[in-house]
Amino acid sequence: MTSVWAVLWAIFGAVVDVRRWVPRSWREWVVWFVLTALAVGVAVASDLHLWPPFGPLHLFDLAFSGLSSWLYGGRTGLKEA
């Protein structure tokens, strides 16, 4: 007797065709692995509240807030506005 889960999986597989989601060449596998590993690492860091004191947003702020404040005409941010 066919299980309900098998039927549902067959319907899902027929609609979505999961086999096409799999990389083919080694180069595709490398990129897939890097992106997925980054995603898992970032998700774990987020779950464990591992925010470094000088995080990525600070880096962006350091790099681009100067240009942004020039665009604003000398000042940036809501606090100063």
Next chain:
Amino acid sequence: MVQVSRYQLILMLIWTVLGTGIVTMPGTIAQFTLRDAWIAGFGLMLGAGMCAVIALAHVRLFPGRTLTQAAIDALGPVIGRAYGIWFLAYGFVTLATIGREMSAFIGISVLPNTPDFLVSAIAFAVSMYLAYLGIEVVARVNEFILPLAAVVSPVLFLLAARLFDPSPFQPFLGDPAVDAWRAAVVPAFAYGLEFAIALQWVPALRTPRTLPWDIVIAGAISAVALSALVTLTVGVLGEPARYLNYPVLELVRAIRQGKFVERLDTLYVMGVSITLVLKLATFQLAVGEAVKDVSGSHERTWIPVPVALLGWSLSNYLFRNVFDVTNFIVRVVPGYLLTTAVLLPGVLYGIRAVQTVGAKQRRALRDT
């Protein structure tokens, strides 16, 4: 070969900008000025104009190529791929910003007891499937929601217009010009420059030569819609618009018609959610093309899953709350987008122009 018509492209561009624009721009503009808020929305045209110039250079110098393919063509495989990785970083950060804006908006407005990461997971899953189906499907879904937006939005805003009071705008253009400019910077750069994402869709366009005009048309329509929305919001809410995260939501909540017609914000949240998912899908398409070009792959069906996973993870990690998102949009995004969407492609097209002239001179020398 999948081909997207001009009409579909313009709709995609409009929803790409207005998707998050409707949610965040009126509040951000009101932080700087109320009297001149109506004019700040037109700053969007500045960003659209810059993107149109970039697109004009792109379709002339790299016909039928995406921006990342153009970088690899002009700069070689190593530096070109490094440029591609920069573009990928931009794409992922933008995906994270959109995802976090969406989860925070839905969490605050309609699902306060649902964890934000779950809301964004559903949004990323839906947009991932759209991106997997391809640009033509995304374009058709954009077409499909147009009647909803064309009927529901005017009805909502006409009902709210009964509460409109022109006094917040008096005296006319009464704030200093610099305040209006500061209010216009976010629409001008943060959102107007998002039109440059269309450079990643060039191979799928039916008429790529008209891309610059399509960007200008989409920019003009978006600017008028945004300006009308901001004017209505400030006119109905007045001074409190400065202190609200989502003033348009409060505008719609203010609607009461007769005894029973009220709390129409559900309709508004549904519409905004759809446009946000479409915006996520369009950016995932662009990021997916960049991943394809950087990895040298010929297939794109394996790309949406890891792209959506990383975008979702980053959206939860980078921005802990709404303040982080707003601060990032106001302080970083204008400079970041100006660099990534205008200055770096400008340098790329400059290099290509020099290469073309050099090749022509060498050919002329060889012939003589």
